[in-house]
Amino acid sequence: MSFLQEVVDILLAYIVESFDRETKVIDFHYPNELMQRNNWELQDEPESLDDILVSCRATLKYAIKTAHPRYFNQLSTGLDMVGLAADWLTSTANTNMFTYEVAPVFVLLEYVTLKKMREIIGWQDGSGDGIFSPGGAISNMYAMLLARFKMFPEVKEKGMSSVPRLAAFTSEHSHFSIKKGAAALGIGTESVICVKGFVPFFVSATAGTTVYGAFDPLIAVSDICKKYNVWFHVDGAWGGSLLMSRRHRWKLDGVDRANSVTWNPHKMMSVPLQCSALLVREEGLMQNCNQMHACYLFQQDKHYDLSYDTGDKALQCGRHVDIFKLWLMWRAKGTIGFESQIDKCLELSEYLYNKIKDREGYEMVAPVIKARMMEYGTTMVSYQPQGDKVNFFRMVISNPAATFEDIDFLIEEIERLGHDL
Numbered sequence: 001m002s003f004l005q006e007v008v009d010i011l012l013a014y015i016v017e018s019f020d021r022e023t024k025v026i027d028f029h030y031p032n033e034l035m036q037r038n039n040w041e042l043q044d045e046p047e048s049l050d051d052i053l054v055s056c057r058a059t060l061k062y063a064i065k066t067a068h069p070r071y072f073n074q075l076s077t078g079l080d081m082v083g084l085a086a087d088w089l090t091s092t093a094n095t096n097m098f099t100y101e102v103a104p105v106f107v108l109l110e111y112v113t114l115k116k117m118r119e120i121i122g123w124q125d126g127s128g129d130g131i132f133s134p135g136g137a138i139s140n141m142y143a144m145l146l147a148r149f150k151m152f153p154e155v156k157e158k159g160m161s162s163v164p165r166l167a168a169f170t171s172e173h174s175h176f177s178i179k180k181g182a183a184a185l186g187i188g189t190e191s192v193i194c195v196k197g198f199v200p201f202f203v204s205a206t207a208g209t210t211v212y213g214a215f216d217p218l219i220a221v222s223d224i225c226k227k228y229n230v231w232f233h234v235d236g237a238w239g240g241s242l243l244m245s246r247r248h249r250w251k252l253d254g255v256d257r258a259n260s261v262t263w264n265p266h267k268m269m270s271v272p273l274q275c276s277a278l279l280v281r282e283e284g285l286m287q288n289c290n291q292m293h294a295c296y297l298f299q300q301d302k303h304y305d306l307s308y309d310t311g312d313k314a315l316q317c318g319r320h321v322d323i324f325k326l327w328l329m330w331r332a333k334g335t336i337g338f339e340s341q342i343d344k345c346l347e348l349s350e351y352l353y354n355k356i357k358d359r360e361g362y363e364m365v366a367p368v369i370k371a372r373m374m375e376y377g378t379t380m381v382s383y384q385p386q387g388d389k390v391n392f393f394r395m396v397i398s399n400p401a402a403t404f405e406d407i408d409f410l411i412e413e414i415e416r417l418g419h420d421l
Helices: 002-018 030-038 049-061 081-093 104-123 135-153 176-185 218-228 238-245 284-289 323-355 366-376 404-415
Strands: 129-134 165-172 198-204 231-236 260-263 276-280 380-386 389-393
Touching: 002 049, 081 323, 104 129, 104 276, 104 323, 129 135, 129 176, 129 284, 135 176, 135 198, 135 231, 135 260, 135 276, 135 284, 165 176, 198 218, 198 323, 238 260, 238 323, 323 380, 323 404, 366 380, 366 389, 366 404
Parallel strands: 165 198, 198 231, 231 260
Antiparallel strands: 129 276, 260 276, 380 389
């Protein structure tokens, strides 16, 4: 108990430091330097608990403070105290999501929350199905798997040799996970294109692209999918959380027509990693597609309603409890609290755009400034090229702790770090 109390003290000190704008976002060291600064190697003999505490402190010393108000890098930012508490509780319970038998409360909470999310999407009475997966890439692959099974159920037993050459359609700015899913399912990355002669089985429209934050025209895409009887998937991993906002949910108009939707609360809703949901319109399809009737887990003569044994509809056997973080945060904030949080992110985004659109002195020298930014450690934002566009700063605003002053700081810091370029 004394050891755990000391660990908690280390964590609490780190949390306080993470929200302090006077601290660095990152204490950056190059890999070979960081490797030499501490002994990270595993030993045959056990270390003392005091040594373990030293390792805990060292690990956090060099960790990126993703909760820092001036961290604007990849999409999962911020640190919610209720979500953190839920994560600690989940780890303490240390159970598995495959049956009601071993995770009764967590299974019920997943059922309740997925139903609520389907209602928000706009499906009648929240009907349908869904599951929490390790991330948006896996949620998207689930959707592709279901679309293929829906069109060609024989593929489950007979494999890809039993079906025609399939094609999936998606935006050029869509997430790479669509191609990765096609590779994993044996469809092939070259089949994620529009080619005459292939059988279209899946269309993925993106609601909030990874780099530009753009939204595909969901209504127009759904009309085409309906006309040709093709599975309509909406990848809302990034932008799906706008459904919580009455002011911004119009960007997802038509999402209620989807056969499946990916939605990652661990992004704009700041639920601690990992928390990604796949929502499916048709009830029972996931079970039929994925079940293997493992008799040592899914016995048919149990004394409770077997519909709450969710493990056989998942690709995984062991499945982490991701639901409790989202559920407890939703209880603490209410839907209106999430709405306010999301509206604030969009307000900061608009503020940033208006500040820099006419500002003089901005040239495309992102990689050099990024390197200096990490070495100083004062703020952090990603950069990349896109198509014929040269490197640019890829700004992400999803941290509830960020303010207008932090946006101003970022702009001024970019200018300071690049003044001689």
